Amino acid sequence: MGSSDPATPAFLQLAAHPLRWRLLAELGQGDLRVRELMERVGEPQNLVSYHLRQLRRGGLVSAGRSSFDGRDSYYHLDLERCASALTGVGTALHPALAREPVFGGYRAPVLFTCTGNSARSLIAESLLRHRTGGRVEVTSAGSHPKRAVSGNAVRVLRERYGVDVAGRRPQHLNTVQDRSFGYVISLCDKVREAQPAFPGDPELVHWSIPEPTGYPAFVRTAAEIDTRIRHLLPVLDTREDSS
Known part of the structure; x- marks a missing residue:
């Protein structure tokens, strides 16, 4: 079709790994500590920490010291950057896939x-x-x-x-x-x-x-x-x- 093969977007390269995707999904629900992520994904600390480093290098995840226990850290998913990256992925595939969601009713309270x-x-x-x-x-x-x-x-x-x-x-x-x-x-x-x-x-x-x-x-x-x-x-x- 085209004169050259399109490069796979960086977000897909980073997020396509099954464990990294699970970590992103868990952090999408809220900020968590390493031990909590270990419990949720059922993997050892060294493996979880390794993939968290990859996600941090890619700018999708950040970490900050806990104000309750300064020896601990909370990991946070940068939803704004993920949203921008996903929009870019959709646009790379087809321009019509870049669209803004519209919301109606809400669960409460x-x-x-x-x-x-x-x-x-x-x-x-x-x-x-x-x-x-x-x-x-x-x-x-x-x-x-x-x-x-x-x-x-x-x-x-x-x-x-x-x-x-x-x-x-x-x-x-x-x-x-x-x-x-x-x-x-x-x-x-x-x-x-x-x-x-x-x-x-x-x-x-x-x-x-x-x-x-x-x-x-x-x-x-x-x-x-x-x-x-x-x-x-x-x-x-x-x-x-x-x-």
Whole structure:
């Protein structure tokens, strides 16, 4: 057909290995530690660590130290880069395969947790509500709630996303622990180890996001959370349930 054979896209070369694909799929559900990945894929540490290094070199996976145990690390899948790579793969095969998804209904409710409920979890709650136009029931809480919402959280939501959370008060996990949630998403490593069990067997997801300090850090943190929120939407989409 063509004058030369097309090169296999780099993403396919990297992700085509069965174990690397399984690691990507597990990390697609949330941030995990090496021992958790070992349990999920049923492979020894040396093999899991080797393929994680390959994925990190390819820019698909990153690692960050746990704020709960500094000797440990959480691995994170860069969904934005994966989405871009997959779009490139589709375009390389046929231009019509590059298209944007459209979402409709959402599973509810969702709970976001962090330690103080003054920044990360509140930002996540606000952005999910904003991105879905209020069509998802969402709340947030903290294991050790602070007395007031961070001024930088109020500022970044107002200036960057047009969301007003002035007057909000952090709330304790105890106030929501008897409620049923479809998803409970922790945003800090400490609260993941301390949050209570919730009724209804919710899906537990972890996003390992360091606590921001200073407004520039809040801008970066809000952007990262917003990216994760946008990639969470198809997971929450309910239209597939009605088919």
